[in-house]
Amino acid sequence: MADQDDTPVFQIQRMYLKDLSLEQPNSPQILLEQQQPQVDINLAMAAGGVADGIFEVTVTATVTTKIKDKTLFLVEAKQAGIFEIRNVPQEQLQGILSIVCPQMIYPYLRAIVSDVCTRAGFPPIMLTEVNFQAMFEAQQAQAAANGSASGIITSAN
Template structure:
């Protein structure tokens, strides 16, 4: 019988919508505006250990839509997943948490944001595809540059 204690494990335990917020602070007056709104989209990633070999990874999208200086609507959605990751080197775990898990979560987040826009009475905001590997590599490079930078005492 094979020794399974060192077998690498990667499993999705659960995907879920962790947080969702829709605000229309200037309704109904702003809904009468005919001006094309400006849309600003920000993404954030988070990963944390919740138990031995169990991690929660979340992707948050903040969509701010304005007409002039007034907010038409603001959506903040956080989609999360619980993943089991065991018996892998730490650098591989970091890559899985920063690239693979967000890639699995993001399609659900895109659907939620689009659906909330539609249900709020607006055309859907379609979040573009994201290259999580490039994002992860850029964050790694920033960390390495910050670690190499001289400190001033």
């Protein structure tokens, strides 16, 4: 067999739902309320190495809906992907993990959040489109301002 060349490799190994949670802590009483709930949506992203050239990237959405000070429902969904990325310069790797991979994962996350809300008996929550490039650039600028050199977001799962 011939020696492996240095051709860049980018492949999706698997997409999967890593974690999903739905809570309705004040049901059924709060379901009788007629007020429009306040909706708060937070997104988080993480990337880390799994093995040589194999990376897991996760995008997490946390949706909290409240009426006054009481939670109507809370959905947290974490969609993940395992990607094979080899022979790519380090400065490009950070962009791939922080922009390209999340862009591939996010549509699955949007569908899951909408579906869970509907199945729970609420109108679907439609997550808006996200500009992962702008998020990455903002994180890079913040890291530079803080004197940190790392652009890859890592977390302990």
